Amino acid sequence: MTDLPRYLQLLWGREPEGRRGPKPGRTIEGIGAAAVEIADREGLEAVSMKSVARAVGFTTMSLYRYVDSKEELEAVMLDVAYGAPTFTYDTGSGWRDRISLWARGIAQRRLAHPWTVELIQSAPPLTPNVLAWTEHGLAALEDTPLTSEQRLSAMLAIDGWAQNHLRQSVQMGFTGPVDPESPQGNYLGLISQLIDPERFPQLTAAGSESLGDPDDNFYAEEFDRGMGLLLDGIAALIERHP
Amino acid sequence: MTDLPRYLQLLWGREPEGRRGPKPGRTIEGIGAAAVEIADREGLEAVSMKSVARAVGFTTMSLYRYVDSKEELEAVMLDVAYGAPTFTYDTGSGWRDRISLWARGIAQRRLAHPWTVELIQSAPPLTPNVLAWTEHGLAALEDTPLTSEQRLSAMLAIDGWAQNHLRQSVQMGFTGPVDPESPQGNYLGLISQLIDPERFPQLTAAGSESLGDPDDNFYAEEFDRGMGLLLDGIAALIERHP
DNA sequence: GCGCTACTGCGTACGGTGCAAGCAGTTACT
DNA sequence: AGTAACTGCTTGCACCGTACGCAGTAGCGC
Numbered sequence: 001m002t003d004l005p006r007y008l009q010l011l012w013g014r015e016p017e018g019r020r021g022p023k024p025g026r027t028i029e030g031i032g033a034a035a036v037e038i039a040d041r042e043g044l045e046a047v048s049m050k051s052v053a054r055a056v057g058f059t060t061m062s063l064y065r066y067v068d069s070k071e072e073l074e075a076v077m078l079d080v081a082y083g084a085p086t087f088t089y090d091t092g093s094g095w096r097d098r099i100s101l102w103a104r105g106i107a108q109r110r111l112a113h114p115w116t117v118e119l120i121q122s123a124p125p126l127t128p129n130v131l132a133w134t135e136h137g138l139a140a141l142e143d144t145p146l147t148s149e150q151r152l153s154a155m156l157a158i159d160g161w162a163q164n165h166l167r168q169s170v171q172m173g174f175t176g177p178v179d180p181e182s183p184q185g186n187y188l189g190l191i192s193q194l195i196d197p198e199r200f201p202q203l204t205a206a207g208s209e210s211l212g213d214p215d216d217n218f219y220a221e222e223f224d225r226g227m228g229l230l231l232d233g234i235a236a237l238i239e240r241h242p
Numbered sequence: 243m244t245d246l247p248r249y250l251q252l253l254w255g256r257e258p259e260g261r262r263g264p265k266p267g268r269t270i271e272g273i274g275a276a277a278v279e280i281a282d283r284e285g286l287e288a289v290s291m292k293s294v295a296r297a298v299g300f301t302t303m304s305l306y307r308y309v310d311s312k313e314e315l316e317a318v319m320l321d322v323a324y325g326a327p328t329f330t331y332d333t334g335s336g337w338r339d340r341i342s343l344w345a346r347g348i349a350q351r352r353l354a355h356p357w358t359v360e361l362i363q364s365a366p367p368l369t370p371n372v373l374a375w376t377e378h379g380l381a382a383l384e385d386t387p388l389t390s391e392q393r394l395s396a397m398l399a400i401d402g403w404a405q406n407h408l409r410q411s412v413q414m415g416f417t418g419p420v421d422p423e424s425p426q427g428n429y430l431g432l433i434s435q436l437i438d439p440e441r442f443p444q445l446t447a448a449g450s451e452s453l454g455d456p457d458d459n460f461y462a463e464e465f466d467r468g469m470g471l472l473l474d475g476i477a478a479l480i481e482r483h484p
Numbered sequence: 485g486c487g488c489t490a491c492t493g494c495g496t497a498c499g500g501t502g503c504a505a506g507c508a509g510t511t512a513c514t
Numbered sequence: 515a516g517t518a519a520c521t522g523c524t525t526g527c528a529c530c531g532t533a534c535g536c537a538g539t540a541g542c543g544c
Contacts, residue, residue, distance in 0.1 A: 021520020263491025
C-alpha cells in the first residue's frame with residue numbers, strides 16, 4: 001500500500017491529527033482556486049508557481065509545502081474547475097435524459113474554464129470532485145441492463161467525446177464570437193489557399209458548404225448532434241443486450 | 243489574403259523561386275523527423291529547440307530559420323507522425339468498413355507516437371499530411387446520403403473519440419504492459435484507499451468488476467467497443483435520413 | 485565584371501521557468 | 515524542558531524559448 005501523495009492527502013482530508021509545528025496558513029482548495037482564477041483571467045500559460053504564490057500571498061517555494069510539483073497543482077486546478085456536481089436526476093427519468101443532463105453538466109463546467117483542454121494529465125484523476133462526477137455519470141446508467149464494464153465504457157465514451165468537442169471548438173475559435181482577423185478566423189481562407197481541389201475534393205466541398213458561417217450556435221448544435229450519435233449507439237447496445 | 247507562416251510555406255513547397263543567398267541546409271521534414279525521433283525515444287519533454295537543433299547538426303537559433311516558434315515545430319512533428327495515408331478502400335466496401343479502416347489507420351499512427359496526445363494545438367491543423375487524412379476520412383463516407391456537413395461531423399466525432407481513447411489509455415498506462423509498481427499500476431489500490439463505498443457505490447462496483455485485470459488487449463477491445471457505439475449511431479442517422 | 489540585397493547559420497544575451505537545499509521560527513509531542 | 519516535526523522564506527541552479535546582431539554566401543540588376 002503506497003502512501004498518498006501530499007496533494008491527495010490534503011484534498012481528501014487525510015492528514016494525520018496531532019501534527020507538530022504551525023498550522024498551514026492556506027488550504028489547497030484556496031491555492032487551486034487562486035490558480036483557476038489566474039487561468040480564467042489571463043490564460044493557462046500565466047499560471048506559474050510564482051504567480052499563484054503571489055496571488056495567495058506566498059513566496060514561490062512555499063507552494064511546495066502543499067504540492068510536490070506543478071503537475072499536481074494542475075490536478076488540483078482541474079478538481080476546482082469541476083467542482084462538486086450539484087444537480088440530481090429526476091425520479092422517473094430514463095437513462096437517456098439522465099446521461100444527457102450529466103454530459104451537459106460536464107460540458108458546462110469545462111466551457112466555463114476552457115483552459116482545461118490544455119491540461120495534459122499523465123495520470124488518471126484521483127481528486128474528489130472529478131471522482132464525484134464519475135460516480136454521478138455511472139449512476140445515470142444505473143437502470144440500464146448493461147454490465148458495469150459496459151457502463152464505464154459508455155460513460156468514458158461520452159465524457160471523452162464532450163471533452164474532445166470542446167477541445168476542437170476551442171482550437172477553431174468557435175467558443176466565442178468569430179474574429180475574421182484572427183488566424184482561426186480565416187481558417188477557410190488559408191485552407192482554400194493551400195489545397196488543390198483535385199487532390200482534396202471532399203475537403204473543398206466540405207469547406208465551401210458547411211464551414212461557411214460558423215456562428216455562435218455552432219458549438220451547441222454540434223454538441224447535440226454528436227451526443228445524439230453516441231446515445232443512439234448506446235441505445236442500440238441496450239436493445240441487443242441479452 | 244494573409245500570407246502563410248513560414249513552416250506552412252516550407253511544408254507545402256510554396257517558396258518563391260529565384261531566392262538569393264545560400265540554400266537551406268536542411269528541410270523542415272528532416273527537422274520534424276529528428277524531433278519525432280527524440281520524442282519517440284525520450285518523450286515529448288525531451289524535445290527542446292536545443293536538442294532538436296543538435297540532432298540535425300544545428301545551433302539552437304538556426305531552427306528559427308525554418309520555424310517561427312516551438313508551437314510551429316510541434317505542428318510539423320504532428321504532420322510527420324501522421325505521415326501520408328497509404329491505404330486505399332476496397333471497391334465495393336461499404337461506408338462502415340471504410341471508416342473503420344480509416345479510424346484504425348489513424349489510431350495506429352497515433353499509437354506509434356503516443357506523445358501526440360500531449361500536444362496542445364491552439365490552432366486547427368493546416369499541414370499536408372493531416373489534411374490528407376481528413377480528406378481520406380471524408381472520402382470514406384462519400385457514398386452515404388449524408389450532407390457534407392453531417393459527414394464532417396461524423397468524421398470529427400470518430401477522430402475525436404479515437405484520439406480521446408488513446409489519451410485516456412495512455413493516462414491509465416494501458417498502452418503497454420502494466421507495471422504494478424508505477425503510480426498508474428496501482429490506480430485501483432489508490433482509488434479503493436480513497437473512496438467511501440457508501441458515497442461512491444457505482445465507482446466501487448465498477449472498480450472491483452471491470453478494471454480487475456486490464457490486460458494488454460484492453461486498449462484494443464475498448465477501441466472496438468466505443469467505435470461500434472459510434473458507428474451504430476451513424477447508421478441510425480443514415481437510416482432516418484430523408 | 486560589379487555592388488547591392490536577401491538570404492544562410494552562428495553567438496551572445498535576457499527574462500522566465502520549475503525546483504533542490506538549507507534557513508530560522510513555531511508548535512506539540514515525550 | 516528538550517526534542518522532533520512542521521511552517522514559510524531565501525538563495526541558487528540548470529534549463530527553457532527566443533530577440534538581436536553577426537559574418538559569410540549566392541543571385542539579382544547594372
